[in-house]
Ligand SMILES: [Zn+2]
Protein backbone atom coordinates (compact mmCIF):
# COMPACT_ATOMS: atom_id res chain seq x y z
CA UNK A 1 0.00 0.00 0.00
CA UNK A 2 1.04 3.57 -0.67
CA UNK A 3 -0.46 6.29 1.51
CA UNK A 4 -1.20 9.62 -0.13
CA UNK A 5 -1.89 12.44 2.29
CA UNK A 6 -3.15 15.83 1.20
CA UNK A 7 -1.42 18.57 3.18
CA UNK A 8 -2.95 21.48 1.27
CA UNK A 9 -4.44 22.44 -2.08
CA UNK A 10 -7.31 19.95 -1.80
CA UNK A 11 -10.76 21.39 -2.57
CA UNK A 12 -8.98 24.73 -3.04
CA UNK A 13 -6.45 26.40 -5.32
CA UNK A 14 -3.30 27.34 -3.42
CA UNK A 15 -0.77 25.94 -0.89
CA UNK A 16 -0.32 22.62 -2.70
CA UNK A 17 1.36 19.79 -0.80
CA UNK A 18 1.04 16.01 -1.14
CA UNK A 19 2.86 13.46 1.00
CA UNK A 20 3.47 9.98 -0.41
CA UNK A 21 4.47 7.25 1.99
CA UNK A 22 5.47 3.95 0.38
CA UNK A 23 6.16 2.35 3.77
CA UNK A 24 9.86 2.51 2.93
CA UNK A 25 10.29 6.00 1.52
CA UNK A 26 8.50 9.30 1.97
CA UNK A 27 8.19 11.91 -0.76
CA UNK A 28 6.62 15.33 -0.98
CA UNK A 29 5.02 16.56 -4.21
CA UNK A 30 5.05 20.39 -4.20
CA UNK A 31 5.00 22.61 -1.15
CA UNK A 32 3.45 26.02 -1.69
CA UNK A 33 1.60 28.84 -0.04
CA UNK A 34 -1.79 30.46 -0.54
CA UNK A 35 -0.48 33.65 -2.12
CA UNK A 36 -3.31 35.97 -1.04
CA UNK A 37 -3.19 35.35 2.70
CA UNK A 38 0.15 33.53 3.10
CA UNK A 39 -1.40 30.41 4.64
CA UNK A 40 0.55 27.19 4.20
CA UNK A 41 -0.01 23.42 4.00
CA UNK A 42 0.10 21.09 7.00
CA UNK A 43 3.74 20.72 8.07
CA UNK A 44 4.83 17.08 7.71
CA UNK A 45 7.59 15.27 9.58
CA UNK A 46 10.84 16.39 7.93
CA UNK A 47 12.15 12.83 7.60
CA UNK A 48 11.64 12.79 3.84
CA UNK A 49 13.55 11.07 1.04
CA UNK A 50 12.91 13.73 -1.56
CA UNK A 51 10.73 16.64 -2.63
CA UNK A 52 9.53 17.03 -6.22
CA UNK A 53 8.52 20.49 -7.41
CA UNK A 54 6.21 20.66 -10.44
CA UNK A 55 6.80 24.33 -11.29
CA UNK A 56 7.84 27.72 -9.97
CA UNK A 57 4.47 29.22 -9.03
CA UNK A 58 4.32 30.09 -5.34
CA UNK A 59 1.25 27.93 -4.71
CA UNK A 60 3.54 24.97 -5.55
CA UNK A 61 6.97 26.05 -4.29
CA UNK A 62 6.46 28.99 -1.93
CA UNK A 63 6.83 27.07 1.34
CA UNK A 64 9.90 24.92 0.53
CA UNK A 65 12.24 27.09 2.67
CA UNK A 66 10.15 26.26 5.76
CA UNK A 67 11.17 22.59 5.45
CA UNK A 68 14.85 23.54 5.50
CA UNK A 69 14.27 25.96 8.38
CA UNK A 70 12.75 23.04 10.29
CA UNK A 71 15.83 20.90 9.62
CA UNK A 72 15.18 18.97 6.42
CA UNK A 73 18.51 18.57 4.62
CA UNK A 74 17.64 16.22 1.74
CA UNK A 75 17.22 16.95 -1.96
CA UNK A 76 14.53 19.01 -3.66
CA UNK A 77 14.18 17.96 -7.30
CA UNK A 78 13.15 20.40 -10.02
CA UNK A 79 13.95 21.32 -13.61
CA UNK A 80 16.65 23.99 -14.18
CA UNK A 81 14.13 26.64 -15.39
CA UNK A 82 11.94 25.97 -12.34
CA UNK A 83 15.00 26.49 -10.11
CA UNK A 84 15.82 29.83 -11.74
CA UNK A 85 12.24 31.08 -11.66
CA UNK A 86 11.54 29.85 -8.12
CA UNK A 87 14.55 31.78 -6.92
CA UNK A 88 13.10 35.09 -8.22
CA UNK A 89 9.55 34.36 -7.09
CA UNK A 90 10.53 33.23 -3.56
CA UNK A 91 12.49 36.43 -2.95
CA UNK A 92 9.65 38.55 -4.29
CA UNK A 93 7.15 36.62 -2.17
CA UNK A 94 9.19 37.23 0.98
CA UNK A 95 9.37 40.94 0.11
CA UNK A 96 5.57 41.08 -0.32
CA UNK A 97 5.04 39.21 2.98
CA UNK A 98 7.29 41.68 4.81
CA UNK A 99 5.58 44.68 3.20
CA UNK A 100 2.14 43.34 4.15
CA UNK A 101 3.25 42.70 7.73
CA UNK A 102 2.51 38.94 7.48
CA UNK A 103 3.83 36.50 10.06
CA UNK A 104 7.12 35.32 8.51
CA UNK A 105 7.78 31.56 8.52
CA UNK A 106 11.24 31.76 6.98
CA UNK A 107 13.91 34.28 6.04
CA UNK A 108 16.28 34.81 3.11
CA UNK A 109 18.78 32.47 4.75
CA UNK A 110 16.28 29.60 4.58
CA UNK A 111 15.65 30.31 0.88
CA UNK A 112 19.40 30.08 0.27
CA UNK A 113 19.62 26.88 2.31
CA UNK A 114 16.86 25.34 0.17
CA UNK A 115 18.64 26.45 -3.01
CA UNK A 116 21.81 24.64 -1.96
CA UNK A 117 19.81 21.39 -1.88
CA UNK A 118 18.26 21.68 -5.34
CA UNK A 119 18.98 18.72 -7.59
CA UNK A 120 18.23 19.27 -11.24
CA UNK A 121 16.03 16.75 -12.96
CA UNK A 122 15.22 17.12 -16.64
CA UNK A 123 12.11 15.60 -18.23
CA UNK A 124 12.96 12.07 -19.33
CA UNK A 125 15.63 11.65 -16.69
CA UNK A 126 14.83 9.03 -14.03
CA UNK A 127 15.68 9.35 -10.34
CA UNK A 128 16.15 6.02 -8.53
CA UNK A 129 15.49 5.41 -4.83
CA UNK A 130 15.60 2.13 -2.95
CA UNK A 131 12.09 0.89 -3.80
CA UNK A 132 10.82 3.79 -5.93
CA UNK A 133 11.77 5.79 -8.98
CA UNK A 134 10.54 9.09 -10.30
CA UNK A 135 10.46 10.79 -13.68
CA UNK A 136 9.36 14.21 -14.96
CA UNK A 137 7.34 14.91 -18.14
CA UNK A 138 6.66 18.23 -19.90
CA UNK A 139 3.44 19.84 -18.55
CA UNK A 140 2.91 22.83 -20.89
CA UNK A 141 1.78 25.15 -18.06
CA UNK A 142 4.73 27.56 -17.74
CA UNK A 143 8.43 27.21 -18.65
CA UNK A 144 9.97 24.42 -16.58
CA UNK A 145 6.65 22.87 -15.52
CA UNK A 146 6.37 19.09 -15.29
CA UNK A 147 4.15 16.15 -14.45
CA UNK A 148 5.76 13.71 -11.99
CA UNK A 149 5.47 9.94 -12.36
CA UNK A 150 6.34 7.93 -9.27
CA UNK A 151 6.70 4.20 -9.56
CA UNK A 152 6.81 2.24 -6.33
CA UNK A 153 5.90 -1.31 -5.32
CA UNK A 154 4.37 -1.99 -8.73
CA UNK A 155 2.14 1.11 -8.61
CA UNK A 156 2.42 3.99 -11.05
CA UNK A 157 1.21 7.29 -9.63
CA UNK A 158 1.05 10.34 -11.88
CA UNK A 159 0.85 13.84 -10.40
CA UNK A 160 -0.12 16.44 -13.01
CA UNK A 161 0.97 19.61 -11.20
CA UNK A 162 -0.62 22.43 -13.22
CA UNK A 163 -1.13 21.37 -16.79
CA UNK A 164 -2.03 22.69 -20.25
CA UNK A 165 -2.56 20.34 -23.17
CA UNK A 166 -2.90 22.70 -26.12
CA UNK A 167 -0.01 24.58 -27.73
CA UNK A 168 0.11 28.31 -26.98
CA UNK A 169 2.29 31.02 -28.52
CA UNK A 170 4.78 30.35 -25.72
CA UNK A 171 4.46 26.70 -24.71
CA UNK A 172 4.18 23.36 -26.39
CA UNK A 173 1.27 21.35 -24.99
CA UNK A 174 1.79 18.73 -22.26
CA UNK A 175 3.06 15.20 -22.85
CA UNK A 176 0.08 12.88 -22.49
CA UNK A 177 1.12 9.43 -23.80
CA UNK A 178 1.07 7.64 -20.46
CA UNK A 179 0.54 3.89 -20.16
CA UNK A 180 -0.43 1.61 -17.26
CA UNK A 181 -1.17 4.40 -14.81
CA UNK A 182 -2.81 3.29 -11.57
CA UNK A 183 -3.54 6.67 -10.06
CA UNK A 184 -3.70 10.19 -11.46
CA UNK A 185 -3.53 13.00 -8.93
CA UNK A 186 -4.98 15.73 -11.09
CA UNK A 187 -5.32 19.47 -10.95
CA UNK A 188 -8.87 20.55 -11.77
CA UNK A 189 -8.76 24.34 -11.72
CA UNK A 190 -11.14 24.64 -14.70
CA UNK A 191 -13.12 21.43 -14.27
CA UNK A 192 -16.37 23.40 -14.57
CA UNK A 193 -15.91 24.91 -18.02
CA UNK A 194 -13.99 25.40 -21.22
CA UNK A 195 -11.71 28.19 -22.38
CA UNK A 196 -12.39 30.23 -25.52
CA UNK A 197 -10.35 29.40 -28.59
CA UNK A 198 -6.73 30.58 -28.14
CA UNK A 199 -6.29 31.92 -31.67
CA UNK A 200 -9.48 33.94 -31.29
CA UNK A 201 -8.14 35.45 -28.06
CA UNK A 202 -4.86 36.36 -29.72
CA UNK A 203 -6.74 38.11 -32.55
CA UNK A 204 -8.93 39.96 -30.06
CA UNK A 205 -5.86 41.13 -28.16
CA UNK A 206 -4.18 42.35 -31.33
CA UNK A 207 -7.32 44.24 -32.34
CA UNK A 208 -7.60 45.97 -28.94
CA UNK A 209 -3.96 47.03 -29.12
CA UNK A 210 -4.23 48.20 -32.74
CA UNK A 211 -7.40 50.22 -32.04
CA UNK A 212 -5.78 51.82 -28.99
CA UNK A 213 -2.47 52.73 -30.58
CA UNK A 214 -4.00 53.97 -33.88
CA UNK A 215 -6.21 56.15 -31.70
CA UNK A 216 -3.03 57.64 -30.15
CA UNK A 217 -3.61 55.83 -26.87
CA UNK A 218 -1.51 53.54 -24.74
CA UNK A 219 -2.43 49.85 -24.44
CA UNK A 220 -1.60 48.73 -20.91
CA UNK A 221 -1.42 44.98 -20.44
CA UNK A 222 -0.88 43.73 -16.89
CA UNK A 223 0.58 40.23 -17.04
CA UNK A 224 1.98 37.60 -14.68
CA UNK A 225 5.78 37.80 -14.68
CA UNK A 226 6.25 34.12 -15.56
CA UNK A 227 4.54 32.79 -18.67
CA UNK A 228 2.02 35.48 -19.55
CA UNK A 229 4.56 38.30 -20.03
CA UNK A 230 6.51 36.14 -22.51
CA UNK A 231 3.35 35.03 -24.31
CA UNK A 232 2.21 38.66 -24.69
CA UNK A 233 5.65 39.62 -26.03
CA UNK A 234 5.46 36.95 -28.73
CA UNK A 235 1.90 37.84 -29.78
CA UNK A 236 2.34 41.61 -29.74
CA UNK A 237 5.82 41.97 -31.19
CA UNK A 238 4.41 41.06 -34.60
CA UNK A 239 2.29 44.22 -34.70
CA UNK A 240 5.26 46.54 -35.18
CA UNK A 241 4.31 49.04 -32.43
CA UNK A 242 6.77 50.17 -29.76
CA UNK A 243 6.56 47.56 -26.97
CA UNK A 244 7.73 48.24 -23.41
CA UNK A 245 8.16 45.65 -20.66
CA UNK A 246 8.14 46.70 -17.03
CA UNK A 247 8.45 44.95 -13.67
CA UNK A 248 9.41 41.44 -12.63
CA UNK A 249 8.51 40.15 -16.10
CA UNK A 250 11.88 41.48 -17.32
CA UNK A 251 13.95 39.30 -14.99
CA UNK A 252 11.64 36.35 -15.49
CA UNK A 253 12.12 36.59 -19.28
CA UNK A 254 15.91 36.82 -18.88
CA UNK A 255 15.84 33.65 -16.76
CA UNK A 256 13.57 31.79 -19.21
CA UNK A 257 15.82 32.72 -22.13
CA UNK A 258 18.68 30.88 -20.37
CA UNK A 259 16.74 27.68 -21.09
CA UNK A 260 16.16 27.45 -24.81
CA UNK A 261 14.17 24.24 -24.66
CA UNK A 262 11.75 25.50 -22.00
CA UNK A 263 9.69 27.38 -24.61
CA UNK A 264 8.17 26.43 -27.94
CA UNK A 265 9.93 29.00 -30.08
CA UNK A 266 13.05 30.37 -28.40
CA UNK A 267 14.12 32.50 -31.36
CA UNK A 268 10.82 34.37 -31.61
CA UNK A 269 10.75 35.06 -27.87
CA UNK A 270 14.37 36.20 -27.86
CA UNK A 271 13.74 38.51 -30.83
CA UNK A 272 10.58 39.97 -29.26
CA UNK A 273 12.34 40.55 -25.94
CA UNK A 274 15.44 42.08 -27.56
CA UNK A 275 13.26 44.50 -29.53
CA UNK A 276 11.15 45.50 -26.51
CA UNK A 277 12.34 48.38 -24.33
CA UNK A 278 12.86 47.46 -20.68
CA UNK A 279 11.46 50.09 -18.37
CA UNK A 280 12.97 50.81 -14.98
CA UNK A 281 12.23 53.62 -12.53
CA UNK A 282 9.51 56.25 -12.59
CA UNK A 283 11.57 58.75 -14.59
CA UNK A 284 11.60 56.37 -17.52
CA UNK A 285 7.91 55.52 -17.03
CA UNK A 286 7.09 59.23 -17.28
CA UNK A 287 8.76 59.34 -20.70
CA UNK A 288 7.16 56.11 -21.91
CA UNK A 289 3.62 57.41 -21.42
CA UNK A 290 4.24 60.47 -23.62
CA UNK A 291 3.61 58.51 -26.85
CA UNK A 292 1.25 55.80 -28.15
CA UNK A 293 2.65 52.36 -27.34
CA UNK A 294 2.09 48.95 -25.75
CA UNK A 295 3.15 48.38 -22.12
CA UNK A 296 3.35 44.83 -20.74
CA UNK A 297 3.73 45.10 -17.01
CA UNK A 298 3.48 43.25 -13.70
CA UNK A 299 1.55 42.62 -11.54
CA UNK A 300 -0.98 40.45 -13.30
CA UNK A 301 -3.65 40.95 -10.62
CA UNK A 302 -2.87 44.65 -10.15
CA UNK A 303 -2.05 44.45 -6.44
CA UNK A 304 1.28 46.25 -6.72
CA UNK A 305 4.33 46.80 -8.90
CA UNK A 306 4.65 49.24 -11.82
CA UNK A 307 1.05 48.74 -12.96
CA UNK A 308 0.08 51.07 -10.09
CA UNK A 309 2.17 53.86 -11.66
CA UNK A 310 0.51 53.42 -15.06
CA UNK A 311 -3.01 53.30 -13.62
CA UNK A 312 -2.36 56.37 -11.47
CA UNK A 313 -1.18 58.35 -14.51
CA UNK A 314 -3.47 57.09 -17.27
CA UNK A 315 -6.76 56.35 -15.51
CA UNK A 316 -8.56 59.42 -16.85
CA UNK A 317 -7.57 58.79 -20.48
CA UNK A 318 -10.42 57.28 -22.48
CA UNK A 319 -8.12 56.79 -25.47
CA UNK A 320 -6.03 54.29 -23.47
CA UNK A 321 -6.93 50.67 -22.76
CA UNK A 322 -6.35 48.26 -19.91
CA UNK A 323 -6.48 44.57 -20.80
CA UNK A 324 -6.44 41.91 -18.08
CA UNK A 325 -4.92 38.72 -19.43
CA UNK A 326 -5.46 36.12 -16.73
CA UNK A 327 -7.75 34.88 -14.00
CA UNK A 328 -8.26 37.45 -11.24
CA UNK A 329 -8.38 35.80 -7.84
CA UNK A 330 -11.19 37.07 -5.56
CA UNK A 331 -9.81 39.61 -3.10
CA UNK A 332 -7.22 41.05 -5.50
CA UNK A 333 -7.31 44.62 -6.81
CA UNK A 334 -7.77 43.23 -10.34
CA UNK A 335 -10.83 41.24 -9.37
CA UNK A 336 -12.29 44.26 -7.58
CA UNK A 337 -11.80 46.35 -10.72
CA UNK A 338 -13.44 43.69 -12.90
CA UNK A 339 -16.45 43.34 -10.62
CA UNK A 340 -17.05 46.98 -9.65
CA UNK A 341 -15.13 49.23 -12.06
CA UNK A 342 -13.25 50.68 -9.09
CA UNK A 343 -9.53 50.12 -8.59
CA UNK A 344 -8.41 49.97 -4.95
CA UNK A 345 -5.18 48.29 -3.90
CA UNK A 346 -5.16 49.77 -0.41
CA UNK A 347 -2.92 52.65 -1.49
CA UNK A 348 -4.52 53.98 -4.66
CA UNK A 349 -8.27 54.29 -5.11
CA UNK A 350 -9.73 55.36 -8.46
CA UNK A 351 -12.24 54.60 -11.22
CA UNK A 352 -10.34 54.16 -14.48
CA UNK A 353 -11.98 55.64 -17.56
CA UNK A 354 -9.69 53.67 -19.87
CA UNK A 355 -11.28 51.02 -22.10
CA UNK A 356 -11.39 47.85 -20.02
CA UNK A 357 -11.05 44.33 -21.43
CA UNK A 358 -10.71 40.88 -19.99
CA UNK A 359 -9.21 38.07 -22.06
CA UNK A 360 -9.12 34.57 -20.58
CA UNK A 361 -5.55 33.55 -21.49
CA UNK A 362 -5.38 30.63 -19.09
CA UNK A 363 -2.27 28.50 -18.53
CA UNK A 364 -4.49 25.68 -17.23
CA UNK A 365 -6.33 23.04 -19.15
CA UNK A 366 -10.13 23.05 -19.23
CA UNK A 367 -12.89 20.51 -18.66
CA UNK A 368 -13.01 18.93 -22.12
CA UNK A 369 -9.25 18.47 -22.29
CA UNK A 370 -9.15 16.94 -18.80
CA UNK A 371 -11.85 14.46 -19.82
CA UNK A 372 -9.97 13.63 -23.01
CA UNK A 373 -6.80 13.03 -20.98
CA UNK A 374 -8.51 10.72 -18.46
CA UNK A 375 -10.10 8.72 -21.28
CA UNK A 376 -6.79 8.38 -23.08
CA UNK A 377 -4.74 7.36 -20.02
CA UNK A 378 -7.58 5.35 -18.47
CA UNK A 379 -6.19 5.14 -14.92
CA UNK A 380 -7.57 2.88 -12.18
CA UNK A 381 -8.27 5.88 -10.00
CA UNK A 382 -8.44 9.67 -10.32
CA UNK A 383 -7.81 11.90 -7.32
CA UNK A 384 -8.95 15.48 -7.88
CA UNK A 385 -7.19 18.41 -6.25
CA UNK A 386 -6.25 22.05 -7.04
CA UNK A 387 -9.80 23.19 -7.78
CA UNK A 388 -12.79 24.79 -6.13
CA UNK A 389 -15.29 22.35 -7.65
CA UNK A 390 -13.54 19.01 -7.12
CA UNK A 391 -16.58 17.47 -5.40
CA UNK A 392 -18.94 18.20 -8.30
CA UNK A 393 -16.40 17.12 -10.88
CA UNK A 394 -15.78 13.90 -8.96
CA UNK A 395 -19.51 13.10 -9.07
CA UNK A 396 -19.61 13.79 -12.81
CA UNK A 397 -16.60 11.55 -13.44
CA UNK A 398 -18.00 8.73 -11.31
CA UNK A 399 -21.17 8.99 -13.41
CA UNK A 400 -19.01 8.46 -16.51
CA UNK A 401 -17.54 5.28 -15.07
CA UNK A 402 -14.29 6.58 -13.59
CA UNK A 403 -13.29 5.74 -10.02
CA UNK A 404 -12.80 9.26 -8.70
CA UNK A 405 -12.36 10.93 -5.31
CA UNK A 406 -12.05 14.53 -4.18
CA UNK A 407 -10.24 14.45 -0.82
CA UNK A 408 -10.07 17.36 1.62
CA UNK A 409 -6.98 18.77 3.31
CA UNK A 410 -5.60 16.43 5.96
CA UNK A 411 -7.23 13.35 4.39
CA UNK A 412 -5.32 10.23 3.47
CA UNK A 413 -5.99 7.82 0.60
CA UNK A 414 -4.30 4.42 0.41
CA UNK A 415 -3.71 2.86 -3.00
ZN1 LIG B 1 0.81 27.15 -11.73
Ligand SMILES: [Zn+2]
Pocket residue numbers: 014057059060162386
Ligand atom coordinates in the same frame (compact mmCIF):
# COMPACT_ATOMS: atom_id res chain seq x y z
ZN1 LIG C 1 -1.26 26.01 -9.16
